[in-house]
Amino acid sequence: MLNPKCKDQDTLARIQYAVDDEKDANVLANQxxxxxxxVRNGAKATVGYVPEVWKTWE
Structure with missing residues (x-):
């Protein structure tokens, strides 16, 4: 779910190399x-723009 093309590459690198206990908190603080x-639909979810998948959801 991390965007490798995000503008804030320094924060992205800090999150990628953080210890597992700190990753979630860092992502929440730097969304x-x-x-x-x-996009969520019950237990289903997609990341990115995928309308063809969304059309199949009930």
Whole structure:
């Protein structure tokens, strides 16, 4: 779900190389590193723009 092309490459690198216990907190504090949109439909989810998948959801 991390966007390798995000503008904030320094923060992205810090998150990628952080210890596992700190990654979630760092992502929540720096949501600009996430690939968007994140679309949820119940237990299903997609990352990125994929309308062809969304059309198959009920």
């Amino acid at each position: 600009q590193v996430l690939k968007t949109p994140i």
